Amino acid sequence: MRRVVLPLLSGLALSACAPHELGDDRARMAEEAQARSEILADRFQKELLSALTAAMAAEGxxxxxxxxxxxxxxxxxxxxxxxxxxxxxxxxxxxxPAAKADAAEQRVMASWAAAPIDDEGRPKRWTAREGGEYRYMRAIPTMPMCLACHGENIAPEVTAAIRAHYPEDQATGFAPGQLRGAFSIRWEDAALARAIRNGGGGQ
Ligand code: HEC
Structure with missing residues (x-):
């Protein structure tokens, strides 16, 4: 009797609990993905800005x-x-051209184009679970220091240097405050689970 009842009971328990537990798990994974993505976007932004600022000061x-x-x-x-x-x-x-947006990125950035900054003055964020991945995006607004290379009146020698590297350049004509682009971060389930197992805050 026992042998029959126990599997039956545990089967019932599983079917009652599984969807709930799966939902909790997904919510926790989504939180982890977002927290780790925030740190990655912060680091990307900070390190790039300091390298760019130093190079601009040293070399123009x-x-x-x-x-x-x-x-x-x-x-x-x-x-x-x-x-x-x-x-x-x-x-x-x-x-x-390698930075070309996929369909989701295009959709999100199009929705931010008019106002990349939220009411609290922070760049807008987007998170989703799409295509079996956790996705995160953060708007990159144009700042005054970006105009030397992305603005309307770029010096001719700068335009020439940009063209030499990037013959298909489309990233000019921006004004301060406009959406320039976005950080885009994607986590496959296995990669996220591995990162959580390895601990740390995504550093
Ligand atoms: C010294 C010139 C220069 C300045 C100043 C500059 N950029 Fe760029 N930007 C570039 C170059 C070159 C690339 C292409 C980099 C690559 O190949 O990934 C680029 C690429 C980008 C991209 C990636 C998407 C794309 O179009 O390829 C973003 C987003 C971006 N810049 C934002 C900014 C922002 C925001 C600022 C101001 C904080 C800024 N840039 C200042 C030269 C510059």
Missing amino acids: PQGAIGVCSSIAPALAAQLSEESGASVRRTALKTRN
Whole structure:
């Protein structure tokens, strides 16, 4: 008798609990993905800005283009490798064609184009579970220091240097406050689970 009842009972218990537990698990994973993505986007932004600021001061915008074109992809690769997530920048109008937005990124950035900053003055965020992944995006607004390379009146020698690296450049004509692009971070389930197991806050 026991042998029959026990599996039956545990089967019942499982079917009653599983959907609930699965929901809790998903919610926890979504929270983890968001918290870790926030840290990754902060680091990407901070490290890139300090490298860019130093290069601009030392070499001016023309020289800083080389720094930007080598440091930005290297940082994205390093943060991806360390975290297990896919970390990159994207835009509606790209300089590097590799930054071209996928359908979800296009949709989200189009909804931010008019106002990339929220009521509290923070860049807008988006999170979702899509295509079996946890996704995170954060708006990158245009700041005055970006105009030397992304603005309306770019010096001719800077334009020439940009064109030499990026013949398909579309990322000019921006004004301060406009949406320039976004950080875009994606977590596959296995990568996120591994990151959680390894501990730390995504650093
Ligand atoms: C010295 C010139 C320079 C300055 C100043 C500059 N950028 Fe860029 N930007 C570049 C280059 C070069 C790339 C292409 C980098 C690459 O190959 O990934 C780029 C790419 C980007 C991208 C990735 C998407 C794309 O279009 O390829 C974003 C987003 C971006 N810049 C935002 C900014 C913001 C925001 C600022 C101001 C804080 C800024 N940039 C200042 C030169 C510059």
